[in-house]
Amino acid sequence: MSASIPSERPLKDDDTRSTTSEDSELSNEEGWEDVEPDDETQPVVGLFSEKVYPDVNAMLKESKEKHDFDLRKVQKNLGLDFLGTIKLVNYIRSQVKAGNTSPDVTSKDKFDDDVYLKPVLEDDALLYSLDDIEDEEASDAPGGTDAERQVVELQEELERLQTQFSEYRSAVQQSMEEQLSKEDEKLAPGPSQRAQSKVDEIDADYFVSYSYNGIHESMLKDSVRTDSYRDFVYDNKHLFKDKVVLDVGCGTGILSMFCAKAGAKKVISVDNSNIIDRAKEIIYENGFGDVITPIRGKIEEVELPVPQVDIIVSEWMGYCLLFEAMFDSVIYARDRYLAPDGLMVPSHATLRIAPFADPDFIASHISFWHSVYGFNMSSMLTGIYDEALVRSIQPSAIPADSNIFLPLPLHTITVDELSFLKDFKVTLNEDIDALDGFAIWFDMFFMPSRESTIPDNAIPSEMQKKGIVAFTTGPHGTETHWQQGVCLIDHGKKRATPLKKGQTITGKIGYQKKSEKSRALDITIDWEVQDVEKGSQEWSLA
Numbered sequence: 228m229s230a231s232i233p234s235e236r237p238l239k240d241d242d243t244r245s246t247t248s249e250d251s252e253l254s255n256e257e258g259w260e261d262v263e264p265d266d267e268t269q270p271v272v273g274l275f276s277e278k279v280y281p282d283v284n285a286m287l288k289e290s291k292e293k294h295d296f297d298l299r300k301v302q303k304n305l306g307l308d309f310l311g312t313i314k315l316v317n318y319i320r321s322q323v324k325a326g327n328t329s330p331d332v333t334s335k336d337k338f339d340d341d342v343y344l345k346p347v348l349e350d351d352a353l354l355y356s357l358d359d360i361e362d363e364e365a366s367d368a369p370g371g372t373d374a375e376r377q378v379v380e381l382q383e384e385l386e387r388l389q390t391q392f393s394e395y396r397s398a399v400q401q402s403m404e405e406q407l408s409k410e411d412e413k414l415a416p417g418p419s420q421r422a423q424s425k426v427d428e429i430d431a432d433y434f435v436s437y438s439y440n441g442i443h444e445s446m447l448k449d450s451v452r453t454d455s456y457r458d459f460v461y462d463n464k465h466l467f468k469d470k471v472v473l474d475v476g477c478g479t480g481i482l483s484m485f486c487a488k489a490g491a492k493k494v495i496s497v498d499n500s501n502i503i504d505r506a507k508e509i510i511y512e513n514g515f516g517d518v519i520t521p522i523r524g525k526i527e528e529v530e531l532p533v534p535q536v537d538i539i540v541s542e543w544m545g546y547c548l549l550f551e552a553m554f555d556s557v558i559y560a561r562d563r564y565l566a567p568d569g570l571m572v573p574s575h576a577t578l579r580i581a582p583f584a585d586p587d588f589i590a591s592h593i594s595f596w597h598s599v600y601g602f603n604m605s606s607m608l609t610g611i612y613d614e615a616l617v618r619s620i621q622p623s624a625i626p627a628d629s630n631i632f633l634p635l636p637l638h639t640i641t642v643d644e645l646s647f648l649k650d651f652k653v654t655l656n657e658d659i660d661a662l663d664g665f666a667i668w669f670d671m672f673f674m675p676s677r678e679s680t681i682p683d684n685a686i687p688s689e690m691q692k693k694g695i696v697a698f699t700t701g702p703h704g705t706e707t708h709w710q711q712g713v714c715l716i717d718h719g720k721k722r723a724t725p726l727k728k729g730q731t732i733t734g735k736i737g738y739q740k741k742s743e744k745s746r747a748l749d750i751t752i753d754w755e756v757q758d759v760e761k762g763s764q765e766w767s768l769a
Contacts, residue, residue, distance in 0.1 A: 283356040320347035342516040459673040459696040460485040470537035480506035540572040547712040548669040575672040576635040584659040585624035612717035615766040648737040661723030667712040668701040
């Protein structure tokens, strides 16, 4: 729920300077390669104090003498390019602002994060004077007159541009050859290619959907969801103190910031949607740029900056728990990066099923179409029983205690176990006019140790009384954005059978992905009320 370098740079809007050959040619128009001498009297704020110096060289001289910091030397020793030097400056300013007057600059890994592309100081004159630093270093170099040095520099620039052009031409040629070789496949794709293309399209749409504010606003305003993560992290700060945490599908970065605030040494936040750009800004604006490292990409494809992590935190749950198949990625992250004694947050989940009986719901959503202002619109019912609905249903529509059909211990469960056919059994505790369908929901538990277990019929409200953070998405709890899954039964033209209190409904429920890499889910239910009725039906959740 691959890190890309953002295009924003901590320079003025009219600055289009870059390292590409085209931009180098255009830079004369922007004033970066102006033939006139740079203004040496532009005042600059100090790196280690708020003192204002008449120019960059005066500031660098005092930094070297009073703070034993030589910017030119660090720049040269670490081989920093223009952007690297910008990151260095902003890293030092952020460290000093945080009270560290001796920031560690022994490795550029210390400030390689893209958050340091954003200026700490508004209109930081030092960032506009980096060329002055380079020029000063060049003027100190031995050998030749100014004209001779200029000739050498022009020759080196020409060679660099020629190399870049050659690489560009080669890349274009290779791209054209690849396109031509695939032309026949594009003109006449086979069934498997069309299917794969559709899967890729759905996968892309899935990540795009998480780029918009609305979905994140819905999740953040879900206090049951967000409060549970916050409470577990803050109530267990000793678990997070000085630990390395991985946030899979970080979204806006809220869970990452919880962990950072709880004392985590390092938090790595991974997300494959464009929301990661907003997360970077949010993380920086809230002062966690030194702790949290945002990375753009799929967890299966990115390379983390650490070999393993102590804790994995993720809000991966979809409708009916497993819709969207994000849990597959969390399991991959667990198996690839989590330390042997590491902790999954949350640690356990349970899936529940219960009979659904609500004549008012059926009248409103099904019978309604038989007479709409006196017209028969029954054709609108086509396919209405084929899809699982996501609705917030009333407790009164659940005429029996629910049954757990799948427990999920997050530390050990495998991807193969997420496709299943499980038994269930429920007993009616009231009379109903008809079995209208089945309701599905899930409960989540946050245990403080990977050795911790939960009871076989764990109930969140009971666990909360014992001090355990837990929540339900069922109809008897506070409503969440997940609501409940509703699988309506198609009785066809047969009259639905009334059922009595004490009658037992037994059956099997199955989850199956539509295809190997699909995020859609097929749900099948076989059920039987002994000597009364039996049925079998499939629903899609897409």
